[in-house]
Amino acid sequence: MAEDLPTPSASPPPAANTACGTCVFNNAAQLRALGVDVSGHDHVVALAGNPNTGKSTVFNALTGLRQHVGNWPGKTVTGAEGGFGYRQRHYKLIDLPGTYSLLSDSQDEDVARDFLLFGQPDVTVVVVDATRLQRNLNLVLQILQVTGRVVVALNLVDEAHRHGLALDQRHLARELGVPVVPMTARNRQGLDTLLEAIEQVALGTVATRARRVRHGDDRTEHAVSELAARLRRDHPGLANTRWIALRLLEGDPGIERAVTDGTLDRLSGATPHAVSSETTGT
Ligand SMILES: Nc1nc2c(ncn2[C@@H]2O[C@H](COP(=O)(O)OP(=O)(O)OP(=O)(O)O)[C@@H](O)[C@H]2O)c(=O)[nH]1
């Protein structure tokens, strides 16, 4: 479904980034790591992305918790929750397992997929590996089909520079229609800019215009609209009915199962812990 995107145009690599512990732009001075305290939160933020892109590293940096981090994919298997404060607001942050696609019928990826589709987080931060941008953008484009409330965290910038890759985050942000924040999460670089982008999307103070991919011809669009309207009528409160309609027309077995066995309604208000077993019936 992903349209071809122009490769982000080259720009000269910035001067080597040095960790700046005291610099106001880098040390996230207004961040309050709240550990497991998510009480009275104002907003819910989900961390999504392909496996091994640094989601748990970002989660730990923001919450002060110690989610398992390591250099192999598939470490995070269920969503972990933690809290952080930034300026006047309190956020609940959810560290999701890595996923390659929202289209997957793999049970391993259900937790992330179902939360992103039905949990309705206020902000979805998609953590991408700057050294594998093309592959990672597939998931970004899919997420942009279901929500515009997205921040792209362009992580592992240190590795990208080590490989001689130049990144043009402004061009990428224009193409995607959402904020793009370059980061080296392991050194806490870029955290402050990430926090600011999260706040802007949560409060709606930045106008995002998510890149949408058009699905097929007019007949397909018409069929999707009709089926979506019917889903809304039969399942009030269900999120992303256009997406579900499209998946049904394409014959997605997981979504078909959820419709026929009556679990579709229970997906509304999904949590990262409960959804997987509900959709798979395990
Ligand atoms: N060089 C570099 N390494 C990083 C950076 N961020 C994270 N890492 C490393 O990348 C590896 C994966 O990080 P995780 O935070 O576990 O990644 P994840 O996305 O949570 O992985 P899964 O839970 O398996 O999907 C670890 O070895 C981290 O230390 C970064 O900015 N630069």
Ligand SMILES: [Mg+2]
């Ligand atoms: Mg993880």
